Amino acid sequence: MKKQYDFRDIEARWQRTWEEQDLFRSTEEPKQKKYYVLEMFPYPSGKLHMGHVRNYSIGDVVARFLKMQGYNILHPMGWDSFGLPAENAAIKHGAHPAEWTTQNIQEMKHQLKQLGFSYDWDREVATYHPDYYKWMQWIFIQFFKRGLAYKKEHPVNWCPSCHTVLANEQVVEGQCERCSAVVTKKNLSQWYLKITEYADRLLEDLDTLNGWPEKVRTMQRNWIGKSEGAEVSFRLKDRGEDLTVFTTRADTLFGVTYMVLSPEHPLVKPLVKDTPYEAAALAYIERCSKMSDIERTDTTNEKTGEFLGCYAINPVNDREVPIYISDYVLLDYGTGAVMGVPAHDQRDFEFATAFGLDIVPVVHPEDPIIDVEHLKEAFVAEGSMINSGSYDGLHNTEGSRRIIADLEATGRGKATVNFRLRDWLISRQRYWGTPIPMIHCDDCGWVPEKEENLPVLLPTDVVLTGRGESPLATSPTFVHTQCPCCGKPAQRELDTMDTFLDSSWYYLRYCDAGNPEEAFRKDRADYWMAVDQYIGGVEHAILHLLYSRFFTKVFYDMGLCSVEEPFTNLLTQGMVLKDGNKMSKSMGNVVSPEEIIERYGADTARLFILFASPPEKELEWTDAGVEGSFRFINRVYRLVEEMVGVTSGIPLVYRAEGSDDKQLDYVLNHTVKRVTEDIKNRFNFNTAISAIMELVNEMYRYKELDDINLGLLACATDRLVRMLSPFIPHVAEEMWAALGNTDSVYLASWPQYDPSALVLDSVEIVVQINGKVRERAVVAAGLDRERFTEEVLTCEPVAALIEGKEIIKMIAVPDRLLNIVVKA
RNA sequence: GCGGAUGUGGUGGAACUGGCAGACACGCAGGAUUUAGGUUCCUGUGGAGCGAUCCAUGUGGGUUCGAGUCCCACCAUCCGCACCA
Numbered sequence: 001m002k003k004q005y006d007f008r009d010i011e012a013r014w015q016r017t018w019e020e021q022d023l024f025r026s027t028e029e030p031k032q033k034k035y036y037v038l039e040m041f042p043y044p045s046g047k048l049h050m051g052h053v054r055n056y057s058i059g060d061v062v063a064r065f066l067k068m069q070g071y072n073i074l075h076p077m078g079w080d081s082f083g084l085p086a087e088n089a090a091i092k093h094g095a096h097p098a099e100w101t102t103q104n105i106q107e108m109k110h111q112l113k114q115l116g117f118s119y120d121w122d123r124e125v126a127t128y129h130p131d132y133y134k135w136m137q138w139i140f141i142q143f144f145k146r147g148l149a150y151k152k153e154h155p156v157n158w159c160p161s162c163h164t165v166l167a168n169e170q171v172v173e174g175q176c177e178r179c180s181a182v183v184t185k186k187n188l189s190q191w192y193l194k195i196t197e198y199a200d201r202l203l204e205d206l207d208t209l210n211g212w213p214e215k216v217r218t219m220q221r222n223w224i225g226k227s228e229g230a231e232v233s234f235r236l237k238d239r240g241e242d243l244t245v246f247t248t249r250a251d252t253l254f255g256v257t258y259m260v261l262s263p264e265h266p267l268v269k270p271l272v273k274d275t276p277y278e279a280a281a282l283a284y285i286e287r288c289s290k291m292s293d294i295e296r297t298d299t300t301n302e303k304t305g306e307f308l309g310c311y312a313i314n315p316v317n318d319r320e321v322p323i324y325i326s327d328y329v330l331l332d333y334g335t336g337a338v339m340g341v342p343a344h345d346q347r348d349f350e351f352a353t354a355f356g357l358d359i360v361p362v363v364h365p366e367d368p369i370i371d372v373e374h375l376k377e378a379f380v381a382e383g384s385m386i387n388s389g390s391y392d393g394l395h396n397t398e399g400s401r402r403i404i405a406d407l408e409a410t411g412r413g414k415a416t417v418n419f420r421l422r423d424w425l426i427s428r429q430r431y432w433g434t435p436i437p438m439i440h441c442d443d444c445g446w447v448p449e450k451e452e453n454l455p456v457l458l459p460t461d462v463v464l465t466g467r468g469e470s471p472l473a474t475s476p477t478f479v480h481t482q483c484p485c486c487g488k489p490a491q492r493e494l495d496t497m498d499t500f501l502d503s504s505w506y507y508l509r510y511c512d513a514g515n516p517e518e519a520f521r522k523d524r525a526d527y528w529m530a531v532d533q534y535i536g537g538v539e540h541a542i543l544h545l546l547y548s549r550f551f552t553k554v555f556y557d558m559g560l561c562s563v564e565e566p567f568t569n570l571l572t573q574g575m576v577l578k579d580g581n582k583m584s585k586s587m588g589n590v591v592s593p594e595e596i597i598e599r600y601g602a603d604t605a606r607l608f609i610l611f612a613s614p615p616e617k618e619l620e621w622t623d624a625g626v627e628g629s630f631r632f633i634n635r636v637y638r639l640v641e642e643m644v645g646v647t648s649g650i651p652l653v654y655r656a657e658g659s660d661d662k663q664l665d666y667v668l669n670h671t672v673k674r675v676t677e678d679i680k681n682r683f684n685f686n687t688a689i690s691a692i693m694e695l696v697n698e699m700y701r702y703k704e705l706d707d708i709n710l711g712l713l714a715c716a717t718d719r720l721v722r723m724l725s726p727f728i729p730h731v732a733e734e735m736w737a738a739l740g741n742t743d744s745v746y747l748a749s750w751p752q753y754d755p756s757a758l759v760l761d762s763v764e765i766v767v768q769i770n771g772k773v774r775e776r777a778v779v780a781a782g783l784d785r786e787r788f789t790e791e792v793l794t795c796e797p798v799a800a801l802i803e804g805k806e807i808i809k810m811i812a813v814p815d816r817l818l819n820i821v822v823k824a
Numbered sequence: 825g826c827g828g829a830u831g832u833g834g835u836g837g838a839a840c841u842g843g844c845a846g847a848c849a850c851g852c853a854g855g856a857u858u859u860a861g862g863u864u865c866c867u868g869u870g871g872a873g874c875g876a877u878c879c880a881u882g883u884g885g886g887u888u889c890g891a892g893u894c895c896c897a898c899c900a901u902c903c904g905c906a907c908c909a
């Protein structure tokens with residue numbers, strides 16, 4: 001151990017040693033309790049940013065701590081390596097996306113190693129590797145075979161100038177981000193996964209995820225958006241067809257005064273064909289199709305629409321109501337059609353007001369202040385039914401039930417459930433993704449590639465221009481193939497998969513990475529799954545986490561794994577800020593991990609990040625704070641360096657004799673207790689570190705005393721280094737070795753505290769008069785309520801305090817306080 | 825609009841079950857060491873007041889012997905969803 005803290009030497013040396021010893025390699029040990037720590041794998045965009053460092057520092061503390069607690073740890077890392085940035089870089093610089101990606105992976109892997117994270121690199125996965133996407137394709141085929149993948153027409157954002165499909169993020173204010181042409185819509189046949197079939201389970205099982213933040217669970221609940229109601233069929237006047245609507249308010253059926261269809265509803269054009277209303281309706285539809293989604297869904301818009309010149313007949317009272325189209329009705333929710341009840345729905349109220357339609361109240365409020373006959377806004381609360389024939393007088397929730405039952409009896413309606421969640425559109429008209437392993441044959445339709453032919457390799461002979469529909473179409477070798485069914489000439493699917501598929505099962509691949517025979521062996525997945533602690537940014541609260549849950553449930557149903565939920569505990573870490581703002585190139589406030597590692601070393605970077613803020617909160621980056629963490633490491637280093645000289649050869653046993661010994665003994669054991677609990681129960685690394693700082697301060701005080709107990713000091717030093725090792729592993733390793741240990745501190749056990757050292761002889765307590773602190777007193781610890789009160793009252797200053805006062809009552813909390821309530 | 829969170833010194837944050845508000849650190853001030861600066865070590869540091877004391881956890885109420893913590897109302901900021909019938 002050098003006299004000076006030389007982080008460059010220390011960090012490089014120990015990283016090499018760990019690698020040589022294969023220290024972080026994990027294997028299945030059926031007899032040992034396991035713990036799977038997972039951090040969200042990065043997109044290899046170039047270099048690590050501070051958000052990554054924070055994410056992985058948190059995970060590394062958890063992994064190293066639980067390892068020392070005796071768990072068999074799985075702590076893997078990999079690369080979410082398909083995606084648009086690589087493709088864009090390729091178009092821009094002419095390099096192949098694979099080259100760009102591989103280079104970035106190398107760079108970032110190097111940085112991760114520089115930070116000393118305890119990853120089992122033998123289990124590294126990269127989604128762009130054929131060994132990985134082979135199994136991605138296999139999984140897709142299983143979904144297809146189970147009826148969970150299907151094709152459907154869907155409009156995409158289309159830039160008429162670039163002749164290409166744009167992702168939503170590439171559309172800026174309705175214009176192409178590259179050429180500013182006005183973006184239009186184009187219908188393409190695309191693949192979907194039937195996540196809606198799992199909507200109920202995805203919703204219900206959220207209740208079992210107690211280890212998730214409530215915020216994330218709520219976000220998922222809202223995203224799934226279950227609503228219970230009924231479908232009601234209205235007959236179209238003078239036509240044989242029905243118009244079916246979805247409503248959650250069947251109780252308001254008697255208040256229907258009009259109907260609205262979404263402009264894109266398939267019934268609209270037939271209804272107006274060759275009528276005087278056709279021209280206006282088509283013009284309105286045209287206008288809507290040109291609006292961006294943001295414009296169209298702006299709730300502050302005035303309600304617009306067109307009358308279609310026809311009527312629907314209300315099944316409950318045979319009333320004829322006019323039919324409109326309006327953009328406030330969405331095609332892909334419910335049936336794409338709505339019954340208009342202006343009295344009890346604010347949107348309908350606005351529409352009826354704008355078009356001069358009747359407003360018929362059918363629910364009477366309990367609140368007499370509201371005049372239902374002259375509403376200023378829709379009345380949406382509960383009440384009793386009026387103007388509703390035989391249902392009058394019923395409470396509206398009961399009325400709703402009865403109306404639905406009666407509609408079911410006459411075949412005019414049925415109770416249904418609707419979800420906000422839509423099926424997952426997974427087709428991407430991109431190159432850099434997993435090819436969808438499907439083949440179209442004129443005779444057999446869509447058939448999957450034979451499993452023995454997987455992977456369907458991503459062709460390299462494509463031309464990336466950023467133009468055209470699907471880049472794979474430019475490959476001369478890819479498109480044409482034979483039908484796996486009948487052997488006739490057939491064409492391959494030219495789209496690739498949404499990269500969210502790749503990241504929906506990578507945590508399972510880690511359990512059996514590199515297996516050439518299977519996506520993952522069941523017994524291995526069963527040993528490691530579920531992930532005990534998942535850590536990542538809250539930006540993935542909905543999509544990634546929902547898709548992963550969906551995949552796990554499908555795998556469970558297929559018998560591929562035994563858990564229905566992939567992530568038992570979830571920690572969403574806060575953002576890293578600088579000067580109160582998110583670090584970004586445009587703000588010019590980016591602090592790069594590189595420069596911090598270069599200047600202070602990885603241990604300082606990790607310590608600062610963990611100390612400055614609890615993990616779920618935002619973290620404000622400050623140079624002074626980094627400086628402080630660096631100073632603390634130096635302070636510890638000097639202390640241990642001195643201790644190595646003083647306590648070498650001293651056995652780690654002691655008896656605390658005097659009050660100074662007892663004080664250090666107490667602080668030491670108390671620190672072990674606090675640090676253990678702060679890490680294990682709360683992930684409050686900041687308070688764990690501050691507790692260690694207090695121990696260090698105490699040790700500095702103690703070592704200067706005349707009469708010191710070397711066994712105690714040696715023991716304190718040993719515990720100190722163990723406790724620091726999850727946070728600052730390199731320097732801890734250096735100190736650990738200097739203390740005479742030959743195995744890595746990673747393999748050492750986590751210290752235990754001695755409860756008897758925490759029992760104090762006496763305690764300082766507080767004396768309150770009427771709840772205000774008036775005096776302090778020292779009394780024996782561990783007294784019962786009566787003896788405690790007696791002791792305190794006989795203390796001299798306390799006796800003086802209450803002299804001449806009339807005591808009404810006393811509240812005693814032994815070992816803490818005595819509150820004396822006196823007459824004012 | 826709906827849902828969720830947050831609000832404590834000059835700053836980051838602590839206070840876990842209602843029981844000494846401000847742990848730990850940053851910053852600042854002073855002292856020691858040093859030729860000097862830096863480093864290191866020590867001391868002090870919420871505000872007002874000479875003082876005993878008083879005032880302080882976004883604001884206003886309430887419950888309680890006692891409230892940063894529990895309840896009600898409000899304000900501010902952030903995040904998510906947003907014409908979902």
